[in-house]
Amino acid sequence: MPRILIVDDDRALCSLLKDYLEREGFAVDVAHDSDSGLAQLHNQATRPDLLILDVMMPGRDGLDTLRELRMKHRLPVIMLSAKGEPIDRVIGLELGADDYLTKPCLPRELLARVRAQLRRHTPVAAGTLQVGVLRLEPSERSAYVGEQELTLTGAEFQLLLALAQRAGELVDKATLTRMALGRELERFDRSIDVHVSRLRHKLAEASPQSPRIDSVRGAGYSLVAGAA
Structure with a gap:
């Protein structure tokens, strides 16, 4: 069962996405600040296969969090942000995000992005x-x-x-x-x-x-x- 970590300070949104993704067969953990999210990345028992990361959070924001985690981790990251300007998307991708969605987004669209990223992180049988x-x-x-x-x-x-x-x-x-x-x-x-x-x-x-x-x-x- 693939494990997903959602890091977002919007508790209502986290609850909605957690329920939806769990019904679709994923194990889902939630953190409401960057430090808690990074701590779970270092915990072998809760280490996720994919991270959904909010940009705008109190304290250390999602971009700073992404910059730090990319020093050590290669897991797929989907950024969520209420800021829909193209420059915000570009900054997130330049820092190492795999994909980027603007809030509000449909849970079904997020699910499609999650599945696509997990498929693309699955090793395939192919030659050099x-x-x-x-x-x-x-x-x-x-x-x-x-x-x-x-x-x-x-x-x-x-x-x-x-x-x-x-x-x-x-x-x-x-x-x-x-x-x-x-x-x-x-x-x-x-x-x-x-x-x-x-x-x-x-x-x-x-x-x-x-x-x-x-x-x-x-x-x-x-x-x-x-x-x-």
Whole structure:
């Protein structure tokens, strides 16, 4: 039974989401502040498979919490926020969120996002993929540049896998959104662009010989092997 942790100071919303997700077959824990939520991440008995994290909380907010947990944890994170401006979504994704929903959201929509993220964090039986010095091991959900393992979020790994499977080809943003995030591309949605930006930085930091991610404005992205 997958375990979900909801960190949100809105107690009524937490109760509603907990009841709904438990009826759908999940084990659900709740915390109403960042410190309590982070403590559960360090507890082996209550460590979640996915985190639903509110942005606006008293004390340490969700963005600071996300920044701290990404130093040690790779679990999928879905951000919830009453702030629906595109820049708020971008900031959350830049800090390592896998997906982002604006409040109020339908529990059914959140459920779909949860299931999509958990599917994309499940190892798959597939062989090694090699693109230049980049090696992906889908069965382990790990990626390496040479012998150095890349520290990737689930969405970043899935995006890199989708590009590597069609290396050298242009992959449109709608396809990448379905493959990496498990949902359809929304109007004015920059989620894939932000994930690509983070991937580019991590690949370049790992090695000058890393494959590069080329873009075609308004069309999509392609993964191209770096110079030997």
